[in-house]
Amino acid sequence: MAPRFDRIVVLGGGSAGWMTATAIATGLRGRSSVEVVESEEIGIIGVGEATFPSIREYNRLVGIDEREFLRATNGTYKLGIQFCDWLARGRDYFHTFGHFGNLSGSQTLWGQHRRVGLTEPLGLQCVPTVMAMNGRFALPDEKDPQFKYAYHFDAVQYAAFLRKLAIERGARHTTGRIVDVVRRADGGVAALVLADGRRIEGDLFIDCSGFGSLLLGRTLDEPFVDFSHWLPVDSAWACPCERSGEALTPYTRATALEGGWAWRIPLQSRTGHGHVFSSRFIDAERAREQLLAQLDGPPVAEPRLLRFTTGHRRRFWVHNVVAVGLSSGFLEPLESTSIYLIQDGIGRLMTLLTGGRPLVDADREDFNEGVARRFARIRDFIVLHYCLTRRRDSALWRHVASMELPETLAFKLDAWRRHGMLHQADEEGFDATSWLAVLAGMDHWPERDDPVYAEVPYERAVRALQSRRHGIAAMVERLPAHHRTLQHVVG
Template sequence: MNPAVPARIQRIVIVGGGSAGWMTAAALATGLRGKGIDIELVESEQVATVGVGEATFPSILNYNRMVGIDETEFLRATDGTFKLGIFFHDWRVKGEHYFHSFGDLGQLAGPHALWGQHRRLGLAGNLDHQSLPAVMAREGRFVVAEPPKPPYDYAYQFDAALYAAFLRRLAMQRGVRHTLGHIVDVQRRPDGGVAGLLLADGRQLTGDLFIDCSGFRSLLLGQTLAEPFLDYSHWLPVDAAWACPTERVGEALPPYTRATALEGGWAWRIPLRSRTGNGHVFSSRFIDVEKAREQLLQQLDGAPLAEPRLLRFTTGQRQRFWVGNVLAIGLSSGFLEPLESTSIYLIQCGISRLMVQLTEGGPLDDEAVARFNEGAATQFRRIRDFIILHYCTTARRDSALWRHVASMELPDTLAFKMEAWRRFGVVHQYDEEAFGTTSWLSVYSGMGCWPECADPVLDELPRQEAAQALEGRAQAIRRAVEPLPAHHRYLADRLR
């Protein structure tokens, strides 16, 4: 039986707290204010949140602005720092590195195409020196650029548990009811949807729309409605992570996340103001769990503040994200490994799609829900392909994992993109892309993946003029970065 979409929504129940639950609650309380819709969030103290997603990318600024969060107040409350991109180490081969930064790489087409002239002139290496935020990150400098058109974007690195607590206070101030209780039964409607929740103490919660933010459990969409799970582990074989916080070392505070490729996966390092978040994402198919733990400990640059914690997961997504009167947001809808910090982004996208449905005034019918599901699932696949790109372009063959990802069959959508780039130098973009052409170019160049031939239009620019243009841009970037404050000093001044 296919549950019916609720004809009218007067009461929304959010199942689960954490980042997903409280981001959803804060957004709904803000966007639906004055519309007479009751919002309640129920969470159990017996269920721990994952709480290791401490890095984001620039879209988080849009969410914070939408719910009216002051940036300085947010940074102070969440132990936050600024992020200009991700530093990738040892991914193509051991000893090499590159940045995926949040800035442009010059003109992308025509005779002045920066990357095209770079390759035409036979210059070695990636394009980091041509990216303003990449050079800023390398030098440990940061400043919020002045509007109206900043030359680069930025994101944040923060404590996810503190962020959830910050949003909880905000959501409750705006009318969200917070219920603590352990759900022992999900009551069904005659058409197969969810009618209510039974708590361990006997209380019952009813609603018109239930938003599943229960994490990997996927209590409503997965367990109750049995929505099929599409497994992506044949492309993204990592299935576990060790996480461990450490003491902050030294005064410097890198304005970027670090991802270091290891034997059976990769290690993250995320600098916060008071501590550093560390983890080792790995595939238990290719490395022993305890060996992965040892390799994490070898990566630490400070004293551990807790014992490493093991997390298990499967990469993939639910076939549909919204079924009847149940909508999943966050880990309950699916999970793509944390390589590009997309978990909070996907939460934000789910919230945005829901808000459009609830506020545009159109009918909330099967067709609307189908559009929601199609867009959300497509976006999930687009991000999946971008993450796979980091693995399949490797030149490493020194362990079983890297040999596997270098030879595996790719999704057709990614294979087409890579062929268009290899043969014609075209960075093809589909609909529902999360990462733009500059992001794809950053990874292509960083992994030494270049087109087989150059566009003849590049020859219209004399070689000496092209070389001068490249060097002139690089020098201009160096001059712009030199007077900028160190990241830790800029933060200290902002938070004083």
Template structure:
């Protein structure tokens, strides 16, 4: 069955719904009517405050000015994530959006760093890592090239996109959906609202969050469960007043007894949360641990979210495509929720702008690619857990001994034996990111490639020392993160 699309109905608002709508009205340029059906009675998750560098590409593609965006969402800059207590209690490392460079052509920096037996973290050889450690931030330049992301208020971001999308022609319909009408071929014909209105469409984009109103409930698409490897199934979220003038240009993720805690600095407040596995810690105890960690006055009572890690077996079925939480969820350890929304939007836009009706082969390719993307990111997140040396609680004993997905076990073995950072298709994170985790968790190959020894030790040490000193000196002259923000925002 081929599908011609003249009317697109986006079910649900929030970041996912309005990101979809803004992309559709911008990219299709009026070739299809776009309508967002949103209920004020149904809350949105709205705690997705940390992002991945790809968010900048999305904003640029739909024509959002960075200053306008930062002002509207209380945004701050993000250079990466600081992981505390993941390897052992008291040790931390950074996963930043930079590279570690090469020494002597093919002689990789990390290999020479390890060969020299240096105890300092590999991060001292990475510009954005040192910037993060010192609380500095400048925009990239020819002298310092790196990627960056943002922290922002997800609810304000949705409101910002709603205004933009409506200005460009999207229609906004408010009302609670009480019934889903089906077509003869199994697809969705219309959604019925509580007040009797009937909204018809050719294509329905399910952005209804964890409820997965269309794909999960109406079409009953099965769920692929990842909780064997990613057992966290709940999160307490609690924002606090901002304390002090300085702002860390990174997210902090601290490993705890039964999960991990996040800290995300915004201009006007700080986001705190505790992601936990209820089979290893009582939710009330997880709440207490979160409250004990707050570094400012709470701006409300902690809010509990429940979820299962995994995704729908298919993402596009008949004329329903799910984007965002309605399609699946991977825990927020690497801030990939909004990235996965973007990934779904990009796949959708590629097909809708191809100049021909969408057919079954298109949907199959969409589904296969999206499933592989979830699996690749799943493996990357598992890597953070399975390399731990902690054995002080049931959770850490479980993740350190569990059987790994074959795809992850294979690439870990290649790294361990040969120092090869294998990459599949549909990767969410490049080899540099994998290296940052391996290095941070002190997981190194069993032996060095003999070619690395062809560089005299004194020459390698001199090159490493010069690079470290040059980076440190460069960062020392950079402004503090909060001062960069003040200057940019006026």
């Protein structure tokens, strides 16, 4: 008989826990109870978050007004990520949430750009890249969007905002120290036992307990699939600082350093900084010094050290336990996918819970296989940023430039080098345009041009590229600065 999930228990607050609880309280509308159990032992990572455009869809589905969201979370707009010093020192590029257009047929603008020998960045043919480079931002026309956008926000404030919303919609909030997990006869979880003797029973448990993975990892002992062979970073220093006089940039910055990379995330009242690094290639104290050197204002807190292993649990739904967020796995935040992976897990779960039919074992299998493929696809995209580097000035960069790649990534790169084909598989986290942005930014191109590009006369191709570039530049020049748009929205 298919299981019933009348009582759903979410272990852990933070972004993962309260995003899950808000989605359940909103989507099930009282058909199942939802209770969030927060424990001081679990804690909240709580660094500033940079996100992926999908966050807007989550907010829309649970009925969050953008103005209220930005006010409550100290949020700003994000058009993409500026990558500094990844290809070589002094070489920058943007990965933005737009497209590069075409001249005739799909995906040919980049081919003509290469064919006519333009030395300017391909990004000048992309609206949000030019907006970001000039510090401009205006909301896109929803009827004919030229680009997508995401946000930067304070993760602790976002969790508090969602907690209020979830409780208003019927979620219960329980705090206490967990001292025991009671198992069922079939191996699943029956209840959480708190230090004061309370027993929190449930039919379905959502593990949002962070890196500790209290239920899926520690209780059910689900094995971990380690990605550190390809993604050797395992630590991060995080430190916010005061806002400086620098313009409120509508993008995240990721700067490659000796043993890793540093992030910069601009919020309304402060700037989030961090240094993700590999303890195998750099000492933690030296990494801390390098982080402090990146700050563009006085620190407002002491740097905090986080330790992690990149990878994921082999399965994500075992018995009646589903892991969402860090308890399911972690990929370094280079492409701002942490919230995206939370949302992806919630979306898959809600599809099953609201599907109107009993769940069977095959549903759990599909869930597990789909999430695993999603992790693998995003892993490949992150590894792409490392493996194409021309840097050889430190041990980390020599390692990533020579390491054996995942077969799925090696195949994609071979298809691109040989044929200029941006191969896409199922469960991709990033579309072909995103892959093109990184490949172009890392100056990695096919070995030969597609002969069809020559069907467009040379002079016509040059005129079309110049016309598009000038048109984009003129349009962006008329747009307001990012901080002006933000002031208008939040009041």
